[in-house]
Amino acid sequence: MATEQTDPIAAPIAELTREQEQAALRDMLLIRRFEEKAGQLYGMGVIAGFCHLYIGQEAVVVGVKMAAREGDQFTTSYRDHGHMLAMGMDPKGVMAELAGKRGGYSKGKGGSMHMFSRERNFFGGHGIVGAPAPIGAGIAFANAYRDDGRVSITFFGEGAANQGQVYETLNMSALWRLPVVFIIENNRYAMGTAINRATAQTDCFRRGAAFAIPARQVDGMDVRAVKAAAEEAIDWCRNGKGPYLLEVLTYRYRGHSMSDPAKYRSKEEVEKMREEHDPIEQVRARLLASGASEDELKKIDADIRKIVAEAVDFATSDREPDPAELFTDVVA
Amino acid sequence: MSINVLMPALSPTMEQGKLAKWLKNEGDPVKSGDVIAEIETDKATMEVEAVDEGVLARILVPGGTENVAVNTPIAVIAEDGEDPAKIEAITPPPKLPGDMDASQSLAAATPVATAQPAIPPETFASEVPADTKMIPMTMREALRDAMAEEMRRDPAVFVMGEEVGEYQGAYKVTQGLLQEFGSRRIIDTPITEYGFAGIGVGAAFAGLRPIVEFMTFNFSMQAIDHIVNSAAKTLYMSGGQIHCPIVFRGANGAAARVGAQHSQDFAAWYSSVPGLIVIAPSNAGDAKGLLKAAIRSDNPVVFLENEILYGKTGDVPALEDYVLPIGKARIARQGSDVTLVSFSIGMTYALAAAEELAREGVEAEVIDLRTLRPMDTATIIESVKKTGRCVAIEEGWPQNGVTAQIAALVQQEAFDYLDAPVARITGKDVPMPYAANLEKLALPSAAEVVAAAKAVLYR
Numbered sequence: 001m002a003t004e005q006t007d008p009i010a011a012p013i014a015e016l017t018r019e020q021e022q023a024a025l026r027d028m029l030l031i032r033r034f035e036e037k038a039g040q041l042y043g044m045g046v047i048a049g050f051c052h053l054y055i056g057q058e059a060v061v062v063g064v065k066m067a068a069r070e071g072d073q074f075t076t077s078y079r080d081h082g083h084m085l086a087m088g089m090d091p092k093g094v095m096a097e098l099a100g101k102r103g104g105y106s107k108g109k110g111g112s113m114h115m116f117s118r119e120r121n122f123f124g125g126h127g128i129v130g131a132p133a134p135i136g137a138g139i140a141f142a143n144a145y146r147d148d149g150r151v152s153i154t155f156f157g158e159g160a161a162n163q164g165q166v167y168e169t170l171n172m173s174a175l176w177r178l179p180v181v182f183i184i185e186n187n188r189y190a191m192g193t194a195i196n197r198a199t200a201q202t203d204c205f206r207r208g209a210a211f212a213i214p215a216r217q218v219d220g221m222d223v224r225a226v227k228a229a230a231e232e233a234i235d236w237c238r239n240g241k242g243p244y245l246l247e248v249l250t251y252r253y254r255g256h257s258m259s260d261p262a263k264y265r266s267k268e269e270v271e272k273m274r275e276e277h278d279p280i281e282q283v284r285a286r287l288l289a290s291g292a293s294e295d296e297l298k299k300i301d302a303d304i305r306k307i308v309a310e311a312v313d314f315a316t317s318d319r320e321p322d323p324a325e326l327f328t329d330v331v332a
Numbered sequence: 333m334s335i336n337v338l339m340p341a342l343s344p345t346m347e348q349g350k351l352a353k354w355l356k357n358e359g360d361p362v363k364s365g366d367v368i369a370e371i372e373t374d375k376a377t378m379e380v381e382a383v384d385e386g387v388l389a390r391i392l393v394p395g396g397t398e399n400v401a402v403n404t405p406i407a408v409i410a411e412d413g414e415d416p417a418k419i420e421a422i423t424p425p426p427k428l429p430g431d432m433d434a435s436q437s438l439a440a441a442t443p444v445a446t447a448q449p450a451i452p453p454e455t456f457a458s459e460v461p462a463d464t465k466m467i468p469m470t471m472r473e474a475l476r477d478a479m480a481e482e483m484r485r486d487p488a489v490f491v492m493g494e495e496v497g498e499y500q501g502a503y504k505v506t507q508g509l510l511q512e513f514g515s516r517r518i519i520d521t522p523i524t525e526y527g528f529a530g531i532g533v534g535a536a537f538a539g540l541r542p543i544v545e546f547m548t549f550n551f552s553m554q555a556i557d558h559i560v561n562s563a564a565k566t567l568y569m570s571g572g573q574i575h576c577p578i579v580f581r582g583a584n585g586a587a588a589r590v591g592a593q594h595s596q597d598f599a600a601w602y603s604s605v606p607g608l609i610v611i612a613p614s615n616a617g618d619a620k621g622l623l624k625a626a627i628r629s630d631n632p633v634v635f636l637e638n639e640i641l642y643g644k645t646g647d648v649p650a651l652e653d654y655v656l657p658i659g660k661a662r663i664a665r666q667g668s669d670v671t672l673v674s675f676s677i678g679m680t681y682a683l684a685a686a687e688e689l690a691r692e693g694v695e696a697e698v699i700d701l702r703t704l705r706p707m708d709t710a711t712i713i714e715s716v717k718k719t720g721r722c723v724a725i726e727e728g729w730p731q732n733g734v735t736a737q738i739a740a741l742v743q744q745e746a747f748d749y750l751d752a753p754v755a756r757i758t759g760k761d762v763p764m765p766y767a768a769n770l771e772k773l774a775l776p777s778a779a780e781v782v783a784a785a786k787a788v789l790y791r
Contacts, residue, residue, distance in 0.1 A: 073538070106569055107571035114565075114566075116569075116574045118573045118574060123538075124566070131530065131557070131558070133530070134558070135533055138530060138534015141538075141540075142538035145516070145535070165526045165527050165530055167527075168526055168528070169531065171524065171527070172521065175522070328572065329568045329570075329571060330567070330607055
């Protein structure tokens, strides 16, 4: 995938240790297997409503998480399952929420798009396109106000990047030097609208310049590139220099949501991406090349399948929320 | 021909001010553009310029006079050649603000004065110790004091909004806060309501207690997505994990002569949203006690102020920490014949109408809701059970209004006690017009309230 680097700061590809490669593989595999299962459960009617899968984009959140420190906060849009798993939230609680069960992170009242974990510093899960930008910047505002050294990392798509509130937020973040990394996950399609049909300047990272925010475009299919760029961005913020913007070029294999007609792009395009750029296969190939055995990798695969199977068992056997929960948590 | 110099207005809502000092003396020659005096309100100061050439023949209102009504003649300028000594001051009666022209009243009832009667101190009796000293102050000062006290008490409280800092507040509600708390806690924002409302919400999620000022609530329409979708719903959507302790405050409703886009009451809009607390005080004391409560609340609060009321003086209990309960109405006046229910500036009409009705032998009970969500329905129902008649008053539009909710509630819960249908007095079903006479017609009036009360009394 083409990367264009106009920022003066160089972003080398991070060299990962074997342990880091394995951890990246595990984290990305967990997201992929989890999402595949969520897709199946949707087809079975266990999961309903809107369900946006992250398959294909795994290297983005996993790479950023590798660069973040404990205590840094993540905020994202409605395509949030991967972010929650990357933040260390329990797959059982996430799957149960998808199924609308009482053991879900939001007691079954939030659903796929609205989940949070204060304990794991995950601030949603927001269904309104563009909302993660100011909310993530607000969390950064609190970090700066308290001067606690935390960095807020907020994700949204290239479609959301056209929202007015995103521009408003970029301006205020730069003005107030907030420690926030804006991550535009450019998966090329806002629902069914290709970026060039909705966005005049298709290099989203160039928007940083308009607000004096340093910005960079990154290959989001390579977890090493994402990690390196995120480290640079997060360090920048943690050092009190203000916000940073990353445009991460990625691709979703599945539809926008489960009801996607898939008429806006060709099967060949998707196949080519999967075969030539898959983020998980890239790590697997490197591990094998560096001497890991097939058995080692199979074991990782088996471990992950077990975790996901347990999450499915939990979600399907858990009970629906108590009817009395209808009226709880409306006000504090 | 001599010329009267009139007390000028600094803003469309100014009714009176202080004539701070004269810069010219009687007998001084003046020419057009000369600054002859200085005027002050609690909001701002302004210089009075001579509008004509001549001699300052007579000063009618001495320097240092407080509470000079707008349009009162304050001096006389004699034209060249006129003998200043022979000039008599012409003193037409100043036009009373809010004075309804009888011929234009929509109501058939006798027009009544709409000047806001002071709310008697005993109405606070249940909420403060009996011997509490009362300090008269404007609602603007009471709101500022509430914010300052809470900011001293809790370092997590901060204020953000347009012109809240260096400008000292577009309506001077944040006057002095920048000087006391500095720019870390009093934050001037760009004119981007959607963005800074969202940033405020994020900061609240992370545990701070933002006070987000909208210059007026008309501009909150730019931000309503974050107020409703992000602030109000997240506690529920997170299964109780993420609180949003934020206050959205600012001037709501009609000001004076600012036209349709700057004169809208959002009480019904926000009070329909579960997850929000909505407060709309009518007087300085309630404003202080309730804003302090709002800042301490762990919930998102929409705090609807009113520009006309900012300058009104009321009694504020001189207590170290005066915090009122959210969700509790106040019986502003006791009576047994008819219940008048209102809030915010609607109380002005309700109380004036109650005065007029009393003169005609009708004792109205007047309820100030103060909080619109959660609404203190018990106090309304209890009163209606006693009086059997109810008139609900608001400045907002009639369809789906707060008073529509009250009418539904009363018929549902006190139907057997009603001796007449619930009457509603609301703003008229039109965008706010600019012309003075049309604006008056578009707003409720005390006369309409009196007429409605008589109608439900079949008198």
